[in-house]
Amino acid sequence: MARVRYGAREAAEVKAAREGSAKLPDIWSTGVVALWESDPDAVAAVLPPPLKPTGRPLVRAAISKVDLPGYPLGAGSVAVAAHHGGHDGWYPLVMPMTHERALIGGREVFGEPKKLGEVVIERDGGVVRAYLARHGIAFVEVRGAVGGELPLPPPADKIDFYFKFLPGVDGTGFDADPVLVHCTRTEKVRKLAAMSGDVLLRESAYDPVADLPVRRLVEITIGEKSTDQRGRVVERVSPQALLPYVHQRYDDALQIVDGPPEGSV
Numbered sequence: 001m002a003r004v005r006y007g008a009r010e011a012a013e014v015k016a017a018r019e020g021s022a023k024l025p026d027i028w029s030t031g032v033v034a035l036w037e038s039d040p041d042a043v044a045a046v047l048p049p050p051l052k053p054t055g056r057p058l059v060r061a062a063i064s065k066v067d068l069p070g071y072p073l074g075a076g077s078v079a080v081a082a083h084h085g086g087h088d089g090w091y092p093l094v095m096p097m098t099h100e101r102a103l104i105g106g107r108e109v110f111g112e113p114k115k116l117g118e119v120v121i122e123r124d125g126g127v128v129r130a131y132l133a134r135h136g137i138a139f140v141e142v143r144g145a146v147g148g149e150l151p152l153p154p155p156a157d158k159i160d161f162y163f164k165f166l167p168g169v170d171g172t173g174f175d176a177d178p179v180l181v182h183c184t185r186t187e188k189v190r191k192l193a194a195m196s197g198d199v200l201l202r203e204s205a206y207d208p209v210a211d212l213p214v215r216r217l218v219e220i221t222i223g224e225k226s227t228d229q230r231g232r233v234v235e236r237v238s239p240q241a242l243l244p245y246v247h248q249r250y251d252d253a254l255q256i257v258d259g260p261p262e263g264s265v
Helices: 011-021 040-045 100-110 239-249 253-257
Strands: 028-037 058-066 073-084 087-097 114-116 118-124 127-134 137-149 156-164 179-201 216-236
Touching (some): 028 118, 028 179, 058 127, 073 118, 087 118, 087 127, 137 216
Parallel strands (some): 087 114
Antiparallel strands (some): 028 058, 028 216, 058 073, 073 087, 118 127, 156 179
16 A cells, blocks of 8 residues: 555654754854833733743844745744743744744744744845734834944853643633743854844734834844754643733634634534
């Protein structure tokens, strides 16, 4: 019988896939990062328990093009500073990706709030325009001029916080208790320059980052970096406490109780 591709894979094939993913070379990206201080109450309002605000109401927008061989990827993130378990880190609210493949591992394994979107970096000499867009709206845009090179920071570990969960099949709550994930990224930088410019936030019902206004622009940089990541579940969280924030993951809060389309079989 010809091989049935939806059938079970042999143990050797599963092992080869795991070993291959463990031997990935450094993958470099070119990205623009904007950092600003926002309204403290607004930053606190988007943090689900047990995350807490840090000493500064920081928001970070990262817009990157990733050099995957034969598979260029646009990857973005808008995150707020957060604290948990003795660690300061970042809580991403939305992570636009240009390909579905980039969504799968992030959402299903780590609980990252990834969504399909546009990620664009345009450079004309020393002038840069970078933006994240979904549903025809460039909800974050960074514009500016590239300045002098900055000293390269040493490799450093950075933490992102994610909530991993599955909405309940009966349309209420979750199928199991959600968990809080600490995702640690080791970041290496090989090129870094300052930018002078501004950050424009546009109104979007689907990605309302305009609710986190730029009170004071801290910095804009452009550079080349490589990161790896590893995650761990640090605790189970209260379903009742997390449920009011679940809409952050979806364009329409009612998506979590959606049934099959009418007339489907």
